[in-house]
Amino acid sequence: MKPINRLAALSLASVLPLMLPPVVQAAQSQGAVEVVHWWTSAGEAKSVGVLKQLVEKQGFTWRDSAVAGGGGAAAMTILKTRAVSGSPPSAAQVKGPDIQEWGRLGLLTPIDNVAKANHWDSLLPETVADLMRYEGHYVAVPLNIHRINWLWLNPEVLKQAGVAKAPSTLEELYAAADKLKEAGFIALAHGGQPWQDTTVFEALVLSIMGAQGFNQAFIEHDAQTLTGAKMTEVFTALRKLQGYMDPDGTGQDWNLEAAKVIDGKAGMQIMGDWAKSEWTAAGKKAGTDYQCLPFPGSQGIYSYTIDSLAMFKLSRKNDTPGNNSARDTLAKVALEAEFQYVFNQNKGSIPVIKGLDMSLFDHCAQASAADFADAEKAGTLIPSMAFNMSTSQAVQGAIFDVVSHFLSDKNADPSKAGQQLRSAILAASH
Ligand code: BGC
Numbered sequence: 001m002k003p004i005n006r007l008a009a010l011s012l013a014s015v016l017p018l019m020l021p022p023v024v025q026a027a028q029s030q031g032a033v034e035v036v037h038w039w040t041s042a043g044e045a046k047s048v049g050v051l052k053q054l055v056e057k058q059g060f061t062w063r064d065s066a067v068a069g070g071g072g073a074a075a076m077t078i079l080k081t082r083a084v085s086g087s088p089p090s091a092a093q094v095k096g097p098d099i100q101e102w103g104r105l106g107l108l109t110p111i112d113n114v115a116k117a118n119h120w121d122s123l124l125p126e127t128v129a130d131l132m133r134y135e136g137h138y139v140a141v142p143l144n145i146h147r148i149n150w151l152w153l154n155p156e157v158l159k160q161a162g163v164a165k166a167p168s169t170l171e172e173l174y175a176a177a178d179k180l181k182e183a184g185f186i187a188l189a190h191g192g193q194p195w196q197d198t199t200v201f202e203a204l205v206l207s208i209m210g211a212q213g214f215n216q217a218f219i220e221h222d223a224q225t226l227t228g229a230k231m232t233e234v235f236t237a238l239r240k241l242q243g244y245m246d247p248d249g250t251g252q253d254w255n256l257e258a259a260k261v262i263d264g265k266a267g268m269q270i271m272g273d274w275a276k277s278e279w280t281a282a283g284k285k286a287g288t289d290y291q292c293l294p295f296p297g298s299q300g301i302y303s304y305t306i307d308s309l310a311m312f313k314l315s316r317k318n319d320t321p322g323n324n325s326a327r328d329t330l331a332k333v334a335l336e337a338e339f340q341y342v343f344n345q346n347k348g349s350i351p352v353i354k355g356l357d358m359s360l361f362d363h364c365a366q367a368s369a370a371d372f373a374d375a376e377k378a379g380t381l382i383p384s385m386a387f388n389m390s391t392s393q394a395v396q397g398a399i400f401d402v403v404s405h406f407l408s409d410k411n412a413d414p415s416k417a418g419q420q421l422r423s424a425i426l427a428a429s430h
């Protein structure tokens with residue numbers, strides 16, 4: 001380069017920052033973090049907005065890559081395409097055993113420096129910490145613990161339908177649903193999407209087969225349990241519950257179904273506690289405007305999923321010191337008390353770090369934290385199959401298919417569904 005050009009370039013470089021607004025300057029100089037997630041409902045967007053704000057407060061840019069679709073199947077498809085084409089995001093919502101899968105592919109980057117500086121080993125329960133490490137290195141940060149086996153109720157609707165007592169057994173659930181239907185309400189708000197179908201199926205497995213039965217079927221993939229009489233009972237109960245589901249629910253998003261319970265059109269919804277984020281966003285109060293109960297018959301069992309952000313190796317172009325600090329900052333603030341309180345209060349989950357004051361949470365979250373501790377002691381903590389905690393995506397997808405096909409074929413035989421489940425799991429495991 002001739003001296004004159006270098007000079008011109010230098011002077012341009014020194015003038016350029018002055019021409020930019022101050023915020024953009026800070027962000028550009030400090031780097032950006034791109035996050036792939038599927039938090040797009042009103043309550044979810046509000047929750048993730050807290051993380052965005054905290055990252056931006058440190059002067060970094062947040063690139064939001066939200067992919068609509070509850071349960072995350074659409075987001076996972078996009079993530080795979082991005083990873084294969086060599087342009088992964090900095091972080092993506094990846095859970096449970098999938099973190100190991102991405103680790104094995106060599107696509108994740110360690111964040112041990114952040115974990116060490118912020119004492120994650122003592123901050124996190126060991127089971128959670130273990131899930132976040134690949135070959136001993138932290139490659140993901142957990143955000144929360146969501147309970148799945150919940151039933152959400154609108155007490156005013158139940159009262160109008162003459163339901164005197166919130167259901168605590170399957171028989172009581174059917175009786176309440178009958179009354180709701182007779183009174184002209186939608187008994188069960190439910191969106192007919194595979195992951196929502198399997199949420200109901202999983203709740204029934206816990207209720208009918210217990211924690212041990214669940215483990216034998218969905219962790220050990222034991223043939224007898226998968227094809228036995230109890231599994232037939234589960235599919236028979238699923239068919240019965242189908243008769244109470246929203247007739248307009250085909251393909252419907254979970255949050256639009258939650259809105260029907262909130263607006264008093266429906267009485268109940270079987271959904272993980274992100275459902276609470278919609279009630280909170282609508283300004284409703286736990287315990288008065290709505291009730292949360294463990295899914296009937298599954299009291300004492302706690303099925304859970306842990307939202308976590310896995311950190312991806314950046315492409316050569318994006319692998320700058322600024323972008324790396326932006327990612328480290330994201331990981332750091334995610335486990336700080338400030339974020340854990342506000343995020344989980346909005347999201348409906350409970351904090352993932354130890355020692356936070358639960359009196360600052362509503363009664364559903366307090367019940368959730370107490371039930372989690374009890375289930376941990378009793379050995380009835382269940383990593384959710386429907387929410388990526390106990391199976392690979394391939395096996396999970398195979399189960400989704402069997403359950404949704406069963407629901408879409410009204411003549412399907414409940415006593416044959418277990419065999420289909422077994423074959424599908426076997427095929428997907430190889
Ligand atoms: C996630 C939740 C999310 C829900 C609905 C689940 O897989 O764990 O964070 O709110 O899907 O989109």
